[in-house]
Amino acid sequence: MTDARDAAEAPQPAETGDTRRAGKKDSHSRADRTELSPMEPDAASALVDRVVDNVEEVIVGKHDAVEHVLVTLLARGHLLVEDVPGVGKTTLAKAVSRSVDASFKRVQFTPDLLPSDVTGVNVFNQKTDEFDFRPGPVFANVVLGDEINRAPPKTQSALLEAMEERQVTTDGVTRELPDPFCVIATQNDVEPGRTYELPVAEVDRFTKKIRLGYPGVEEEATILDRTVGDHPVDAVEPVATVGEVRRARRTVSAVEVTEPVRTYVARLAEHTRREAALGVSPRGSLALLRTAQVRAVLDDRDYVIPDDVQAEAPTVLPHRIRTDSGARTGEDVVSGALERVPVE
Template sequence: MTPEVQLSDASSAGGDDTRPPGVDALHSTIQRITANIEQVLVGKPEVVRVALITLLSEGHLLLEDVPGVGKTSLAKALARSIDCSVSRIQFTPDLLPSDITGVSVYNRRAENFEFRSGPVFANIVVGDEINRASPKTQSALLECMEEHQVTVDGETYRLREPFMVIATQNPVEMEGTYALPEAQRDRFSARVSIGYPDAAAELEMVAEHAVQTPLQELQPVTDATEVAALQRAVQQVHLSRDLRRYAVDLVTATRQLPELRLGASPRSTLQLVRAGRAQAAIAGRNFVVPDDVRSVAVPVLAHRLVLTSEARAARRSTADLVKQLLTRVPVPRGEDERD
């Protein structure tokens, strides 16, 4: 496995159009992870793409859909594809914040307090049905997801790198669920809905998964060291000044829509450009083009927006509003993306 990956500019390799070696290494790893996940989640390549973009952009993924469509299976498949520490938290109404972060326990023999780490101290944390816990418990993840650290009794403990939270949640109208606070939703880099499979994919699933789930035999195809190297490589993907302005214009436009009570935050602008870089790297380029940003705009922005009561009554969708903005905000044209 590759300990370090560089996405050098194509011009440094003699000025031809061949892809930089780092892109080839990234493609090889992504193909292996994709093949692994698709053994479990059949017929959902777009969902897998968003999950991998979130991983490469050092973000956190929110899977929202009705029960039984494979949210937890996707989260587990991605976690098992990487040879790293993985923990799973089943969110329930009686779960406490200390059950997630850990707690200080008094040691009588040593006559001091010792910190016993919680399940959040892992490379990949799978939070199952996160919106079945109270908002107080959900808030235990705020510091973890943003700063990659935990503060307990005045002491700060760093989390492992790479660190990713993959959370599943049921729609808020389902029984026994709480709405995620705006601050919590904003910390998820992307949200994706899996949806029901088509008839062919469901028939294949019944034929192959009826006796034994592929999750039981899934083997890691990469490790935490390589994933961290790929994340550093994605940071080197070039983003032009005009595309940075385009990302800012998209986010700013959400704050001016009359249908929205709350637009996208500056944090979402950062996540949008990071996801755009990851999409460019997956596509085999070491520079971002407008389509990279546009292809990740809906999963990155839609879940952060809050509709007005009138828009909710009219059954407007935040995803549709983002798609409308993509047709209205001018796209940069005629520039050299590597300039």
Template sequence: MEKETPVQEAAATPSLAEVADVVNRVAEQIAKVIEGKPAQIHTAILVLLAEGHLLIEDVPGVGKTALAKALARSIDGDVKRIQFTPDLLPSDVTGVSVFNQSNREFEFKPGGIFANIVVGDEINRASPKTQSALLEAMAEGQVSADGKTYQLRRPFMVVATQNPIEMEGTYPLPEAQRDRFMARIEMGYPARRAEVAMLTSQAGGERLDSIRPVTDVGFIARATEAIRQVYVAPVINDYIVTLVDNTRTSPDLRLGASPRASLHLMRASRVEAALAGRDYVIPEDVQRLAPMVLAHRVLLTVDAQVARLTNEQVVAGIVANTTRPSRG
């Protein structure tokens, strides 16, 4: 009689409490490298669990790349860094087919985009043609080359850093590219105490070496499945769409947020609720995340620019003036 091959059981979907516990431990690991920036760390983890991508805009040397690398190490994920330069080619990002002399066939050599977390360093220093090589990967989780489609591994997250566009040798990101980032944050300069602590800890060697994985990419993938079960009431969805629609009619904006922004805001709100210990989204989750998710997608009018308004201020004003649904 033949022995039956045992069926390997799939790992169970974690509870929201288990997800929150792992997230807290991941945040503790990242804080070893990025001191005094709990909000930025929280956002990076939130975007990962919401299956989005993160844009970090700030001046050089404030820890943009270190945040991405620390996140990858803490989840034991595969990380690749793409240094965007003016001479970088799209095939350097996505991959290229190379002719193999031994078997007389073309073989696809994956580019830097094939990783769990891709660090796009100084993305605005590459040409728009090269920047656009990320569009399909970020929107659909796949790469098309030479008539074939290659699926990217899960979880997949692009963490792109860029210097302000006023700095020499940069190209502004096209709107289609910015719209694919779920959230945009700034690191900011560290507080004096945190900067002194950084000097002290750096004396002992590279701080990234102190990070130990507290979970793996398999758990992260299962956690995203658990978070998809967080309930979003119809009234919350209506509130999200109303907020986004108000950016399209604002007198201070010449370009409002896209329908993709509505989807990203809903996904991010689910994660925010889960990390707060709830299996349902409340209006406060949406309010808290709206400026971070929407501000980088909109364009100010000339009058708003003359008045020295910022994207964040305009979006915050829209949030404040939009009637939120009652929780009763």
């Protein structure tokens, strides 16, 4: 099967200086963007259930977390996972990508990592006497940025264009990224003296932020039983295709969002701006609506209701909020907004 993995890993054509100066868009992934008909909502919901069940063969006791990944993927977004090391963040990303037969790349963020190590670099080819582009790991359907806050802001900023515009520009040439494209970044929160704070512009590009947490005793015993030999993630087989994910995304995009629901989301965002030093941005409001559309599809509906918005707000909005007081968190502000802003 030819899919985005081929496009991500295939050698890129040589480019001349004139081409680079022209800022010409590369079309290596054009085949990935073939228009496909949307699924029915119940078929898209069944797709998500199928993938979640498959991933849960590897990830034990984290149904909600697995669902958050799929919601983020169908909402055309990116996911930030903040937690202690060793709770399965990397395994989760691998299991999801393998379940949908998507290409997967991992970037270990370190203090000496360069932006070109993420996006790619032009290398002089002595045989052709021209520069060839060698794509970086960002050219994949699912990109795992492991411990992203260990790299300095300059390197983290290499992801800004990719996450927002699904493209990478190097030396004046813009190249489209595979479709779908999803960044799953992990953040180390136990060594603050050895990490960098993520730029606000980068944090705002993450659709959701979640924590996995430690497993319970019985869950951990099950994990140990499954992984004491070969790791089960190596045996994960696809239960969906990249094409089906694209079709499900089109289904989500077609879900109706009425004016009262749009106004409700805007009023929630406006409430956070009044209650915090930095409130939810319009990008955050859009992320909330898109995830609410996915939530509607999971309930076999083609329209959003306020319950969908309220279900998604706790993982979509808090990380975008900065408060004046350390005693009050973004979660507190969002909780207050959901309690006080009426549904009209």
